[in-house]
Amino acid sequence: MAPTLYDEVAYPSHPFRQTHPDRLALPAALFGLPYAPTAAARVLEIGCGEAGNIIPMAVSYPGAAIVGFDLAASAIAAGQQVIARLGLSNIRLEARDILEVGAEFGQFDYIIAHGVYSWVPEVVRDGVMRVIRACLAPDGLAFVSYNALPGCHMRMMIREMVMHHLRGVVGFEARLAGARDFLRLYIDNAPDDHPTSLTIKSYCRAMLDRDPRVLFHDELGPVFEPFYLHEFVSHAERHGLKFLAEAEGQWWREELFPSSRGKAVSAAVGSDPVQMQQYLDYFQARLFRQTILTHAERRVDRTVDYRRVRQLWVAGSARAAEPDPDLTSRVAVRFELGAGAAISIDDPALKQALFQVGQAWPRPIPVAELPDDPDVDEGLLQLFTAGHIDLTVGATPMAATAGERPVASPLARLQLAMGQSTLCGLDHTMVAFEDEASRNFLTLLDGSRTRDDLVEALVAGGADRPSAADTVEAQLKGLARLGLLVA
Numbered sequence: 001m002a003p004t005l006y007d008e009v010a011y012p013s014h015p016f017r018q019t020h021p022d023r024l025a026l027p028a029a030l031f032g033l034p035y036a037p038t039a040a041a042r043v044l045e046i047g048c049g050e051a052g053n054i055i056p057m058a059v060s061y062p063g064a065a066i067v068g069f070d071l072a073a074s075a076i077a078a079g080q081q082v083i084a085r086l087g088l089s090n091i092r093l094e095a096r097d098i099l100e101v102g103a104e105f106g107q108f109d110y111i112i113a114h115g116v117y118s119w120v121p122e123v124v125r126d127g128v129m130r131v132i133r134a135c136l137a138p139d140g141l142a143f144v145s146y147n148a149l150p151g152c153h154m155r156m157m158i159r160e161m162v163m164h165h166l167r168g169v170v171g172f173e174a175r176l177a178g179a180r181d182f183l184r185l186y187i188d189n190a191p192d193d194h195p196t197s198l199t200i201k202s203y204c205r206a207m208l209d210r211d212p213r214v215l216f217h218d219e220l221g222p223v224f225e226p227f228y229l230h231e232f233v234s235h236a237e238r239h240g241l242k243f244l245a246e247a248e249g250q251w252w253r254e255e256l257f258p259s260s261r262g263k264a265v266s267a268a269v270g271s272d273p274v275q276m277q278q279y280l281d282y283f284q285a286r287l288f289r290q291t292i293l294t295h296a297e298r299r300v301d302r303t304v305d306y307r308r309v310r311q312l313w314v315a316g317s318a319r320a321a322e323p324d325p326d327l328t329s330r331v332a333v334r335f336e337l338g339a340g341a342a343i344s345i346d347d348p349a350l351k352q353a354l355f356q357v358g359q360a361w362p363r364p365i366p367v368a369e370l371p372d373d374p375d376v377d378e379g380l381l382q383l384f385t386a387g388h389i390d391l392t393v394g395a396t397p398m399a400a401t402a403g404e405r406p407v408a409s410p411l412a413r414l415q416l417a418m419g420q421s422t423l424c425g426l427d428h429t430m431v432a433f434e435d436e437a438s439r440n441f442l443t444l445l446d447g448s449r450t451r452d453d454l455v456e457a458l459v460a461g462g463a464d465r466p467s468a469a470d471t472v473e474a475q476l477k478g479l480a481r482l483g484l485l486v487a
C-alpha cells in the first residue's frame with residue numbers, strides 16, 4: 001500500500017470512552033432492544049490507526065473478538081507490535097482500505113468509525129456506511145463521529161484562512177509552523193471590539209493548544225467536511241441504516257426530560273428525535289457529533305421505562321459535602337459531583353444510592369444493588385443525562401482493592417515500559433501518570449509479589465523500612481482509585 005499522510009505523521013491513538021460497547025449498548029438497553037453482551041462481543045474499528053482504542057478493550061475483555069483495520073500500514077504495524085508484546089489472541093489488525101472491505105470481513109456486534117467520516121473523500125465516506133451495513137450483525141450498533149454543522153462553519157472559516165496562508169507550503173514542520181504563525185497573527189491583530197473576530201480568536205487559541213499531530217491531520221488535512229445531522233442521517237438511510245441515539249447521554253436529555261427549550265422545539269417541529277436534535281444543534285451551533293446507528297429494519301420504540309435502569313451499572317464521584325450525612329430522613333444533603341458541580345437531594349432512597357455510588361468510585365456498581373425505588377431509577381437517569389454520573393451496560397473488570405499478589409493492568413505496565421506518561425485505565429479512560437515513585441511501583445505489580453515482597457522491593461530501592469508498608473498500602477489504594485488494578 002502506498003504511504004499515506006498518516007504514515008508520514010503518526011496520529012496519537014488512545015481510548016475513547018464514548019465508543020466502548022458498554023456505552024454504545026446503553027440506548028438499546030434503555031429502549032428495551034436486544035444487544036450483544038459486551039464482554040463477549042465482536043467489535044470492528046474502521047480506521048483504527050494504531051488501535052489505541054481497541055487494544056484496551058481486548059485487554060479488559062478476553063472473551064471479546066476484536067478486529068481493526070486502517071489504510072496506514074505503519075499505524076497497523078505499531079498496533080500489532082503492542083498486541084504481540086501483550087500476547088493478546090483476541091484482537092487482529094489489518095492494513096486495509098475501506099473501499100476493499102465487504103461482508104466477507106465478518107459480522108460484528110459493535111462497529112466504530114471515530115474521526116474518519118469527515119476526513120475522507122466522498123467515495124470513502126460512502127464506503128464507511130457500506131461497510132457498516134455489510135458487517136453489522138442484525139442486533140448490532142455502530143458509532144460514527146463527524147464534524148457537525150452549523151457550528152463547523154466557524155471552523156471552516158478559520159481553516160479556509162489558514163489554508164490560504166499555507167498555499168504552496170508542504171511538509172509537517174512547515175505547515176504546522178505556518179498555521180501557528182497565522183493563528184498568532186490573527187489573535188494579536190484582529191479587533192477586540194468585534195463579536196465575530198472575538199469568537200474566531202477563541203477558536204484560534206484552542207487550535208494553538210491542540211496536539212500538533214492532531215492539528216496537522218484534523219484541521220490542515222486535505223479533507224474536512226462537516227455535515228448537518230439530517231444530511232448524515234439521510235446518508236445512513238440510503239445505506240439501510242438509521243439513527244438510534246447520540247453516544248453521549250447529555251444529548252438524550254431533551255428527549256427524556258425536556259426543558260422549556262425542548263418543549264418549544266417539539267411544539268414547532270414535532271417529536272421526531274432527528275428533527276428535534278437538528279434544531280437543538282442550530283441553537284447550540286453544534287460542532288461535532290457522535291451518532292449511534294442501527295439497521296433500518298429494527299423496530300425501535302423510544303419510550304424509556306425508567307425501571308430498565310436497574311439492569312445497568314453506575315459509576316460516579318459523588319461525595320456528600322458533610323462528613324456524616326443524613327441519608328434516612330427528607331433533610332436535603334448536598335452532593336459534590338466533580339468539576340465544581342453540586343446537587344441537593346432530599347429523597348432518602350436517592351441519597352443512599354448516590355452515597356453508595358460515590359463510595360465505590362471509580363468502580364461501577366450494579367444499579368440492582370441500590371435501593372429498589374422508581375425515584376432512584378429516574379434520578380440516576382436524570383443525573384446521567386446531566387453528565388454527573390456514568391451508566392453502562394456492563395462492568396469493567398477493575399479491582400476495588402488489591403489482592404494478595406496485586407496485578408496492575410498489563411497494558412498500563414507496557415505503556416510505562418514504553419516511556420508513556422499517560423496510561424490507559426481499565427475503565428477505558430486516559431490517566432496522567434508522571435510521578436516517578438508511582439511509576440516504579442506500578443512496574444512491580446505483575447502478580448508475582450505479595451505485599452511483603454513489595455515492601456522488600458521498595459526497601460531495596462532505598463525506601464525507609466518503617467514507612468515502606470504504609471507506602472505500599474497508599475500506592476495500592478491510589479492505583480485502585482485510578483482504575484489501574486486488575487487484582
Ligand SMILES: C[S@@+](CC[C@H](N)C(=O)[O-])C[C@H]1O[C@@H](n2cnc3c(N)ncnc32)[C@H](O)[C@@H]1O
Pocket residue numbers: 004006011012013014046047048049050069070071072075096097098099113114115116119120124217
Ligand atoms: C483522524 S484519524 C482517526 C484515527 C482513530 N480512529 C482515532 O480516532 O484516533 C483517521 C484514520 O482513518 C484512516 N483512513 C483514512 N482513509 C482510510 C481508508 N480509505 N481506509 C482505511 N482507513 C482510512 C487514516 O489512516 C487514519 O488512521
